[in-house]
Amino acid sequence: MFVESLVPSDVSTSPDSLAASILKPMSSVAQNSPSDGSLGHTVLAAREVNVYYGNFKAVQDVNLNCYRGQITALIGPSGCGKTTLLRCFNRMNDLIPGARVEGSITYHGIDMYGQEADAGEVRRRVGMVFQKPNPFPKSIFDNVAYGPRVNGETNKKRLEEIVEKSLRGAALWDEVKDRLDSSGLGLSGGQQQRLCIARTIAVEPDVVLMDEPCSALDPIATARIEDLMQEIKSQYTIVIVTHNMQQAARVSDRTAFFTTEINPDSDRRTGRLVEVDLTKKIFSNPSDPRTEAYVSGKFG
């Protein structure tokens, strides 16, 4: 699962100094392993991250690590920048005119926003599941095959294998195996979201980002997605944004609590990371009184 660079193989052909500089952080990754052995390998690391939309600072001074095989939950009141930060982890904010990221976000020690990193390659390795299920207006098969196809897979047999494997991985295969040719839009909301998860894992990402993946679903569908997250988490690094604190407590290994602060200069709210720790600790014995107030329901 180790990566050599964020540049597609057909682009990074010249073994010049640039390529060498990409490879260099690899060695430091091993040294970077956290002293606490239980945390495992650091996949995503945000350092001093500020995110701006034009002149508006949406998120300030975020330092956060996400570890392999773990689910990291981002919680906090509306407008605290959870989703904004999440969208920085696969460069989706690049698509928003005026959005800008300061500080560094690294993926296995490689700068995601560095000159050698290709946004498309970043997104292939760091997949995303959105708040509202957004299947493509295509057949179930084509929905799942879309990712492999845009990444160059044309072999029909191989695509069939990927589709089956991904749908099984998303616990959807048994429900749709007889109607792979029917539209993805004809599925129920919960099935659509699992189709989106299948679509995401079809390109074999390393990280799966989930932006409130259950907020549009009923409790039964939510439970299925949560079970699914537990089943797949060993193979992926999962980061989930959720408004539902019980969900964060149920599914995540580590929780990051964000809050908003009024910026005295502009009178606008900026998101800030208050603390990040093991989920158990955040919900039972947080270090910061603001976290305590939020998780116990006193505000937000």
Next chain:
Amino acid sequence: MTTSHFVASLADSTTRLRRNKDAGFLIVLWTSLLLAIITLATLVINTLISGVGSLSPDFLTWFPSPFPEDSGIQSALFGSLWVTLTSGVVSLILALGTAIYLEEFTNPNSRLQRFITTNIQTLAGVPSIVYGILGLAFVVRGPLGWGFTVGSAAATLTMMVLPLMIVATREALKAVPSSLREGSYALGATRWQTVYRQVLPAARPGIATGSILGVSRALGESAPLILLGALAYVSYNPTGFDSDFTVLPLLIFKWSTEVQEEFRGLAAAAIIVLLLLLFAMNLVAIIIRDRSRIRW
């Protein structure tokens, strides 16, 4: 005004007033609809009555002539098809390129984008006669000097239709939900892959409808072509972009200004053919739209 939770009736004077207003508004809507339909029906029925007698297979296959008894529309029919199809294809390609660039590749808030948008919207509202003047000065004479040919008419109509098609195509692209684009990008697709594989197929019904409406406008247009220096009685079909030609609206215009009464019937018959063509094109648009409609 009572604060009691128990009400004596389920309607008072204000509800009645609101209901009357509602009914009044409905009457206004119905009246406008009826006026439009009656006007259109009168025109169509009038044309049918005076033109249906002149319709015959010979009318379609004979060529226009100064004598009403052996006049037909073959060259005008072919001329209309040549000019309309050429300008339709050229303007569709140009409109697609422009609209995709503006909608998918530029920042909607940039000054350049706003400048171009304002200009295109203005151009879409420019009277067709102005495009005729432009065509006459730059295509028929002037720098290009193509003369009055299929090519120069198609170029003039393309200039006229292009802004309409760009606006329609942009609207169709805008209607594609951004969640579709995000889903595609999130799987590592490039911008072009996203446009080509997701946005364009989803926008196809809107693009088809908009383009066919634009082409219909080109098919029915006569004013700019008259200005270009139109011929009406052309007794041969166009053979290429550099050949002489006439089109149905020109022939209709010419026939309706002739002194002999017989030409009136011929003009009406030609209008029926033109209407049928327009109807067929709109039918195609509807079929394309319904076939590829997406229920989100």
